[in-house]
Amino acid sequence: MSQSTEKRVNKETISKKIKDQNFINGVKAAIPIVLGYLPIGMAFGMLAVSKGLSALQATLMSIFIFAGSAQLVSIEMIASDAAVAAIVAMTFLVNLRHLLLSASLSLHLRNLPVYYYPFLGFLITDESFAVGMSKIGNQQNKHRFFFGLGLTAYLGWVSSSAIGAFLTGFINFGSSGALDFVLPAMFIVLLVMQISSKSEIIVGAFSALLSVFFALTINGSWNIILATVLASFLGVYISGSN
Known part of the structure; x- marks a missing residue:
């Protein structure tokens, strides 16, 4: 070689x-x-x-x-x-x-x-x-x-x-419906772990209230999508104003 x-x-x-x-x-x-x-x-x-x-x-x-x-x-x-x-x-x-x-x-x-x-x-x-x-x-x-x-x-x-x-x-x-609590509990934990500022607390609380409101007033499962979109706009607005 x-x-x-x-x-x-x-x-x-x-x-x-x-x-x-x-x-x-x-x-x-x-x-x-x-x-x-x-x-x-x-x-x-x-x-x-x-x-x-x-x-x-x-x-x-x-x-x-x-x-x-x-x-x-x-x-x-x-x-x-x-x-x-x-x-x-x-x-x-x-x-x-x-x-x-x-x-x-x-x-x-x-x-x-x-x-x-x-x-x-x-x-x-x-x-x-x-x-x-x-x-x-x-x-x-x-x-x-x-x-x-x-x-x-x-x-x-x-x-x-x-x-x-x-x-x-x-x-x-x-x-017992024990598993029904798995999803909400899991997302609450993930949300709490990622929150690091007052603005994120505001956006999280706003999206939660919107989701509950839409769930009570609109048929179907569009409450998640609508709350996500509107809360995202709020988050962008707060970020831009800071």
């Missing part, structure tokens, strides 16, 4: 090791996310089955949608026989923030083959974005790192949803 060929082989070997290490770093960084997904995913699976979905349908929803907040709201709307258009509109609005997350992350993932972006975009969640942005700058192959991070988080969410959905068949909740 010539010296130039040997150098080329060595470079390729080193490059492959770096790529594999970046992927492994992503997997390790996702472990806290997976641990956080475990109780929420199981709760989603149980709630979905209790609302009339089969265990397989609940699992497939996690496989193809992979958006916890949108999935949780969707099953409530499905259970209340909401219009398909309302469910689609709600999912679009709830996940609209992913456009901003993707745009920010794309600054670290330039010059990749086009086929990479749909897969990486699908794997973006609030948690994977937060962890990824805090650590991706130290990685040589940034796309390999985020792929390992996102894929591990994705598998954690799908598996925890499946566990919760299939376990529901062996658990008798009776008519």
Whole structure:
């Protein structure tokens, strides 16, 4: 083997090791996310089955949608026989923030083959974005790192949803309606964790009041969408005036 060929082989070997290490770093960084997904995913699976979905349908929803907040709201709307258009509109609005997350992350993932972006975009969640942005700058192959991070988080969410959905068949909740409190409690906790200013408290309280008002005055499940849109306008107005 010539010296130039040997150098080329060595470079390729080193490059492959770096790529594999970046992927492994992503997997390790996702472990806290997976641990956080475990109780929420199981709760989603149980709630979905209790609302009339089969265990397989609940699992497939996690496989193809992979958006916890949108999935949780969707099953409530499905259970209340909401219009398909309302469910689609709600999912679009709830996940609209992913456009901003993707745009920010794309600054670290330039010059990749086009086929990479749909897969990486699908794997973006609030948690994977937060962890990824805090650590991706130290990685040589940034796309390999985020792929390992996102894929591990994705598998954690799908598996925890499946566990919760299939376990529901062996658990008798009776008519206590205990699972009805899962969704409100979960979103209240997520909201409280993200509030950091008085303006956010105002917007949160305003959206809650609007949602209750529309739920009492308008038929269907449009209260969530209308409250979200109007509260967003209030949030933009407050931000612009500060």
